[in-house]
Amino acid sequence: MDLYNPIRIVFAHIAPVNKSSHEEVACSFWNHSAPNTTNGAWDTRGCEVVSTNETITICHVYHMTSFAIIIKPIFEEEEESDEGNLQWMARILSVFSISFLGVYLFYLVCAKRLRVILHTIHINLCVAVIFALLSLAGSGDIKDAWGDCMLSGCLIHYFNTVIMLWLFIEAFQLFTDLTESLEIQDEDDDEDEPPFQERVKYYILFGWGVPFLNVGVAFGFSPDAYIEQEAGFCWLDNSNFLWCAFVGPLGFFGLCTLYMLYRMLRDIDEQVYREDRTTIFKSSYFGTWTLQIYFLITWGVGLVGIHGLYLYALYLFVLAMSCLGIVTFIVHALLNTEVRLLLGLRNPDKTLTPIEKIHLPPEFDDVRYIKPTCKYFL
Numbered sequence: 224m225d226l227y228n229p230i231r232i233v234f235a236h237i238a239p240v241n242k243s244s245h246e247e248v249a250c251s252f253w254n255h256s257a258p259n260t261t262n263g264a265w266d267t268r269g270c271e272v273v274s275t276n277e278t279i280t281i282c283h284v285y286h287m288t289s290f291a292i293i294i295k296p297i298f299e300e301e302e303e304s305d306e307g308n309l310q311w312m313a314r315i316l317s318v319f320s321i322s323f324l325g326v327y328l329f330y331l332v333c334a335k336r337l338r339v340i341l342h343t344i345h346i347n348l349c350v351a352v353i354f355a356l357l358s359l360a361g362s363g364d365i366k367d368a369w370g371d372c373m374l375s376g377c378l379i380h381y382f383n384t385v386i387m388l389w390l391f392i393e394a395f396q397l398f399t400d401l402t403e404s405l406e407i408q409d410e411d412d413d414e415d416e417p418p419f420q421e422r423v424k425y426y427i428l429f430g431w432g433v434p435f436l437n438v439g440v441a442f443g444f445s446p447d448a449y450i451e452q453e454a455g456f457c458w459l460d461n462s463n464f465l466w467c468a469f470v471g472p473l474g475f476f477g478l479c480t481l482y483m484l485y486r487m488l489r490d491i492d493e494q495v496y497r498e499d500r501t502t503i504f505k506s507s508y509f510g511t512w513t514l515q516i517y518f519l520i521t522w523g524v525g526l527v528g529i530h531g532l533y534l535y536a537l538y539l540f541v542l543a544m545s546c547l548g549i550v551t552f553i554v555h556a557l558l559n560t561e562v563r564l565l566l567g568l569r570n571p572d573k574t575l576t577p578i579e580k581i582h583l584p585p586e587f588d589d590v591r592y593i594k595p596t597c598k599y600f601l
Contacts, residue, residue, distance in 0.1 A: 229283035250282035320548025372457030376449025384434035441468035510554035
């Protein structure tokens with residue numbers, strides 16, 4: 224537990240310490256649970272140098288343990304360079320992702336014909352992606368304003384867990400639609416309105432409430448659950464199996480989502496496509512496959528980079544995560560015929576109608592016995 228007022232400790236040097244542009248004196252303590260070590264390592268968190276000269280060093284410490292002064296090389300410029308590059312990469316790409324998602328959300332909210340349960344799921348997914356991008360792009364500013372990694376780590380953990388659960392919910396809804404005689408709910412059917420509202424209510428409670436409990440359990444288990452990792456990234460500490468608070472749900476819900484999608488792959492036939500005039504089932508099915516695999520790979524690479532194994536993995540993670548909004552827009556907006564037509568300011572009813580024209584031969588006088596020739600869209 225950190226102390227409110229620091230304790231002043233004076234260290235006498237065994238040998239004179241000369242100032243150098245490549246090395247500096249640091250107050251430190253022995254951290255027995257330091258990540259990627261066997262028995263621990265020297266750590267400078269909660270320790271600060273008040274003053275130093277050739278013979279003594281004065282430290283302020285905010286907790287009690289075994290302390291010492293160490294001479295460490297100066298890598299601040301490189302570390303700040305990596306952290307700054309990652310932050311600017313996340314900010315620039317997140318602006319593009321959020322812009323695309325904002326356009327998509329506008330049509331989902333304003334277009335009455337898009338108010339079906341799958342598009343309601345897409346609204347929640349887009350909102351979760353937007354807040355996940357904001358928490359990633361602003362993680363450095365949040366960390367500086369808050370003073371530690373607690374709030375920044377909580378936000379990143381929470382919103383990425385929300386994304387994970389809404390992908391699971393979409394796969395569950397698609398699986399339900401397919402097993403219930405491929406009947407996609409229609410907003411104009413009054414008999415289907417109560418089940419629609421009831422199901423959405425439970426979806427929202429599950430998709431936004433369970434991640435809150437998950438983050439709360441991680442934080443309740445350890446107040447220092449979120450620490451600064453590689454290149455200043457705030458994430459769960461490796462000690463006490465806190466990493467399971469994210470990796471566990473990621474693996475469980477990710478595998479469940481992929482299993483349901485695989486089960487549907489065996490049952491989908493041409494009948495689905497004939498009944499799915501708006502192509503919402505096809506685009507949602509393909510989009511869930513794409514986003515789930517994209518999300519799992521992104522976080523697999525991210526966990527390698529966050530824990531300091533490979534720095535380039537962290538760059539790949541920030542790049543892929545910041546583009547998640549663009550990928551979501553492509554698979555759920557551009558690949559859906561109905562939404563794509565609305566984005567192009569075209570009338571979906573004219574394009575999506577199954578019959579293009581009806582031709583009646585003029586040589587017959589009695590039209591009651593004429594069999595019309597219908598030309599269908601392919």
